[in-house]
Amino acid sequence: MKYLSLFIVCISLLSCNSTSKQKTKSAGVENQIILTIDQLMETAETNIGKQICFRGTVNHVCAHSGKRCILKNAEGNLSIRVEASGKLKGFNREIAGSDLIVTGILREKRLDSEYINKWESDVKEKADAENEGEHCSSEMTNIKEMREWMKKNNKDYYAIYFVDGTEYEVVE
Structure with a gap:
């Protein structure tokens, strides 16, 4: 019975971590919700200037400076640019294809x-x-x-969202 209870607790903990909104204790952000890129884009307009934490797959790392990378969602149809800022000096080219958890400030550039x-x-x-x-x-x-x-969207501009990344973690 003791092992059955332990098994149920383990399964419930694992199932909580498989949802699209996860919580992290790493990357320097305690218990922050980790958004998918899809969730990030759905709520982007209300989160401009706020710290966010999200997960995506590295599609591209700037070869010249390594100061920016592009992350895409699981389907590959949405992407967001991450600019290295703060303590984050850049991205290694070796992370291309890896999943990252990124923390940073969401920004917007408007094309009128x-x-x-x-x-x-x-x-x-x-x-x-x-x-x-x-x-x-x-x-x-x-x-x-x-x-x-x-x-x-009844707008007189086109919004381009990007993140001033302050830290990232490669997800194994």
Whole structure:
């Protein structure tokens, strides 16, 4: 009976850690909720300027300085840039493909309609001058998606979220 009780306690502890919102005692943040990138993006607008803790897979580490990396969600369809700041001096290229838990301050950069209009105009001019169909079409697709997001969210700007990372931990 004693072993059965111990087994039930162990199973319940393990099942608590498998949820999408986890708590951590590492990375210097006691009992902070660890968000997925999906959860982070869903709540981003209300968390700008606040400390967050999230988990993602390293898709890219800047080869030049190592001062930034891109983390993606499990499906690979959402990503967020992390800039090294504070005590965090950079990211090792060897962490590419690893899962990280990152702590930092969520920031926002807004691209207003005027900026997007100018960008679109520049892309069209470049396409006409250089006859670059494929590169320009991907930029035009990005611009279209930004405009659709703005319309859907009733905004006069496109929000780009990123994190000033203060620490990270590689998850084994």
